[in-house]
Amino acid sequence: MTNLSVDLPGLKLKNPVMPASGCFGFGREYSEFYDLSQLGAIIMKAATGEERYGNNTPRVAETASGMLNAIGLQNPGVEKIIANEVPFLAGYEVPIIANVAGRTTEEYVKIASTFYKTKAVNAFELNISCPNVKKGGIQFGTDPDMAADVTAKVKAASNLPVYVKLSPNVSDITAVAKAVEQAGADGLSMINTLTGMQMDLSGRRPLLANQTGGLSGQAIKPIAIRMIYEVKQHVSIPIIGMGGISAAEDVLEFLLAGASAVAIGTANFQNPYVCLEIIGELPHVLQKYGFDSVSAAIGRGHYAA
Amino acid sequence: MTNLSVDLPGLKLKNPVMPASGCFGFGREYSEFYDLSQLGAIIMKAATGEERYGNNTPRVAETASGMLNAIGLQNPGVEKIIANEVPFLAGYEVPIIANVAGRTTEEYVKIASTFYKTKAVNAFELNISCPNVKKGGIQFGTDPDMAADVTAKVKAASNLPVYVKLSPNVSDITAVAKAVEQAGADGLSMINTLTGMQMDLSGRRPLLANQTGGLSGQAIKPIAIRMIYEVKQHVSIPIIGMGGISAAEDVLEFLLAGASAVAIGTANFQNPYVCLEIIGELPHVLQKYGFDSVSAAIGRGHYAA
Amino acid sequence: MMKRVEMTVASVREIGRDTFEMILQNAYIACNAKPGQFLHLLVDSRTLRRPISIASINQENDAVTILFKITGNGTKWLSACQPGVTLDAIGPAGNGFSYDEATMETALLIGGGIGIPPLYGLGKELSKKGIHIKTILGFQSKEYVFYEGMFQEFGKTYVVTNDGSYGNQGFVTSVLDQVGNFDRYFSCGPIPMLKAVTNKLSDHQGSISLEARMGCGVGACFACVIPTDSEGGYRKICSDGPVFAADEVML
Amino acid sequence: MMKRVEMTVASVREIGRDTFEMILQNAYIACNAKPGQFLHLLVDSRTLRRPISIASINQENDAVTILFKITGNGTKWLSACQPGVTLDAIGPAGNGFSYDEATMETALLIGGGIGIPPLYGLGKELSKKGIHIKTILGFQSKEYVFYEGMFQEFGKTYVVTNDGSYGNQGFVTSVLDQVGNFDRYFSCGPIPMLKAVTNKLSDHQGSISLEARMGCGVGACFACVIPTDSEGGYRKICSDGPVFAADEVML
Ligand SMILES: Cc1cc2nc3c(=O)[nH]c(=O)nc-3n(C[C@H](O)[C@H](O)[C@H](O)COP(=O)(O)OP(=O)(O)OC[C@H]3O[C@@H](n4cnc5c(N)ncnc54)[C@H](O)[C@@H]3O)c2cc1C
Ligand SMILES: Cc1cc2nc3c(=O)[nH]c(=O)nc-3n(C[C@H](O)[C@H](O)[C@H](O)COP(=O)(O)OP(=O)(O)OC[C@H]3O[C@@H](n4cnc5c(N)ncnc54)[C@H](O)[C@@H]3O)c2cc1C
Ligand SMILES: Cc1cc2nc3c(=O)[nH]c(=O)nc-3n(C[C@H](O)[C@H](O)[C@H](O)COP(=O)(O)O)c2cc1C
Ligand SMILES: Cc1cc2nc3c(=O)[nH]c(=O)nc-3n(C[C@H](O)[C@H](O)[C@H](O)COP(=O)(O)O)c2cc1C
Ligand code: FES
């Protein structure tokens, strides 16, 4: 039997596959397709301090092997998420990770402590990398000092593990990774989307109402793999890898590059069963390439001569 | 008649389409497919001060809607390019742009002056963005001060126009663009490739011998469009746009975003006639979207309400 | 309940310029679909599925009909699918038209261009229930006209074209004065048309069906929201709609 | 001269495990191709074309044969192409085998796995010229063996399999001692095999055909270089090769 389980700080995963934040809502919709208990974990849509409406529409566009989105962190706010969404997810045997997004450090801390007080979730994914909001988000993610500061403060606000979600829109992602590791991050989550744009030829303007959007999907996989491979050489905290995963082979590629678990975003839109199917395929793919467990594959792309 | 001509500093282009550096060699091979005089201009493969062998193989890998390359600037060196390659290209009615790549500022200057002395070329594309060499290249492209310095020195070495080729692997491409504009750049060329990686699952290591490679092709078009749109708002020198162009509609998308001309790289590999076919299609596409000249479309994606 | 299913193309034919009618077979969809719901179709392995309305339902043949116009690569690919090919679809998606039969003697259907398809299935349903139907169909120009005869079977049908090359010249709203009395209207088409219609008919009850660029198509990604009157309120077009009461959302 | 052409699939059949023989029709290619040259095939609109050797040429039928093994998505797609489908190819690409007929009485062909195809066309050509041919073919195991009979028509043919499930057990070099005299050898296969062959036969003249991951396939991008002995020297496999003299490049 191939052992798919992975132990991460604060998270015992029966397998390394989880839906990525923002691509799975709060689980309800996909629970109509399959039993969510089969997932390794669930990362919820970003939570902000107050309810947010987000950007105007159009909010998505299709690109070659990918898509752009500029949702703008629409969500009901941390209180309502705890009241209306978490209880539903708590009905499943699956760790819950809250994606936390603030405009200010104080907002990040407030959201985290609210989740913590109610014992609602198992870990945080600190979203310092959303490219689609005017304030907060990516601002924190491009500056190592700001990233470290918000990490330290959120760490201090609870004793839940904090995975910091890094932005790929930077000259030196390793610098940010090292800074948040030193600030106490328990793990990294990478990558968020790359800032992109599509022009509406007839409208003679950017197609998305927000002008720019975050590029995700298979198109960005090579960038994700490169960044994870690079960061892995410089940090010792585990990495949750994501960016363009749509098959079990992709999961192995992320593991070899240095990820300890993976998240799947965009591919859910094409195939609502993709997480489940990948979990089913993974043992065969691991076997095919000579691994009898997920753990055995983690970081193994670094050792060959 | 749709007017395809574009006037750029030092370059009178009969149409805005040129092959991108490194994807067209020095023109010989593609001259067997069509008459190179039909092109707007030709950007040659990078020239270095001395002959370079480049990286080990494998040097290319395919990705979703794109490819990775790590050629490593293999070229015969500026002297041999002038002796053996330029005379061939000079036989065509087409402006020649030399892509200049150094390890040091001195090397950049030396290459440029050598070209200048022999009146071999019409303009320079200053490659401060090659991700595939250990020294030089991208080092210059990620730091606005270094980028400005090498631009100023190359400008001083000749009176040929200098187009600085920017790297997309940066947190703030506008900062670099503004710095080189102030240093005297006549234009910008953007974007070079994004640093990426692919794992070889069987080999358990990066597939490319150089580990990382530059991501090009349709996958990166949304990033190119975003960066050009952003930079266009902050500089007044013209932009040669590139990144994922494979059809005449793509050219219009780049023009609307703010490019004054375009270069086509990776698509030549799939279709050796792609530049020619796009030049043929462009008048129809411009007409379809209500433009009677290329000039009329440049930057027009910025004005809509 | 929505499922992912394989649907077999039974036929495809051009019924107007760039406009195709395709019959797709799948028992589950045919059994469970309601007028106004849509299929979320995988086209050519592209990243995003394409939402296409179910235009009519034929339970006896386990089939549904879709009508679509080529507006890009996805619909172009779809139009080239040959009979026998299977398509990957999620459906029936969204909520269909709802209405109170008891209070409705006459219904007015107002469709613009490729917004017309869902109204056809609705017309068939209403017609069967003995409800009197009037229809206004708007097209760009003559070559694009389709399904006029099909709607005529339900009742009086007005066709308008923007350029006057067929029927009345103008917009669907141009003939609203001529249609006489009705109890409720159902409309689907481009947003400017829906705005004009809901404004002009603000004293009537009505249902509108909306389009939006979608990500997931199942309610998970917040791509397709439309604001409601209340502060910060919104609906998701894919899962709360695509059919809404005319005064429920802000166009 | 290389051209971009449309080639029509005339037939495709599995001739060994995961190994396919495909006949492609195009008069220009059939007329101009030489053994050792390759086709650069567009597969499934992917970014990079796939280089596949021309395995044999049939000018009377305007056809060439290719043999390929499924090793990834591109070759998988290719294997599923039905007769009648047209493929976009650039060819004939690269340089074929060259040799001096006058000084060659006996030729030894040494092929490993999917390196065997170009040797078949060469064998046909040499055979027609009355040159005596011996062949060594190496495969992973029995299920992968193909074209043994075809080579036997040229002359004595030795088959080795790595696991010994068919013919001799071992590598192609294991039977080199048994083949007796020959004037020149021609070899194609994986790099480790070519290294072993050229080492063992360093006292013979030989030609080897090489593989490399390619970008352009026409000599423009420097993706496919291989170093030569001299300082900084190199050859491009796509345009200077794929066939080289055994001592021309450094494996
Ligand atoms: C609920 C609903 C029902 C629909 N029913 C029909 C129908 O019955 N017949 C029909 O012809 N069209 C219908 N549409 C519109 C149809 O979805 C688009 O025409 C189609 O997605 C265009 O795809 P494409 O690849 O051809 O165009 P492209 O422009 O290449 O598509 C690029 C992306 O934009 C999206 N997109 C482009 N135009 C639209 C649009 N108008 N609405 C939503 N997404 C769009 C595509 O889905 C895709 O993600 C409906 C849309 C919705 C939301
Ligand atoms: C001159 C030449 C002649 C060849 N002749 C034959 C032949 O007659 N029969 C045959 O079966 N194979 C032949 N090959 C190998 C063939 O090109 C690869 O098997 C094929 O490209 C794999 O494509 P894929 O999409 O199935 O694999 P993938 O692994 O999905 O391909 C991904 C990328 O890697 C490249 N690639 C992968 N393996 C190879 C390889 N071994 N050589 C070159 N590129 C590779 C592909 O072209 C593509 O760009 C030849 C290669 C060369 C260079
Ligand atoms: C529609 C959409 C919404 C997203 N919303 C969020 C979000 O709220 N918080 C977050 O951290 N990441 C968000 N992301 C980013 C994804 O979690 C993921 O990092 C990224 O999409 C790359 O993975 P993928 O290629 O598998 O989609 C969103 C992505 C998409 C496509
Ligand atoms: C094989 C290859 C070699 C390249 N070599 C160079 C080079 O020598 N100098 C340079 O400035 N850019 C080089 N580039 C980058 C291209 O010029 C271009 O900026 C990039 O590929 C994006 O355009 P595309 O998507 O159309 O290929 C190379 C790209 C490829 C694919
Ligand atoms: S399309 Fe995802 S919520 Fe409607």
Ligand code: FES
């Ligand atoms: S593949 Fe481009 S030079 Fe050989």
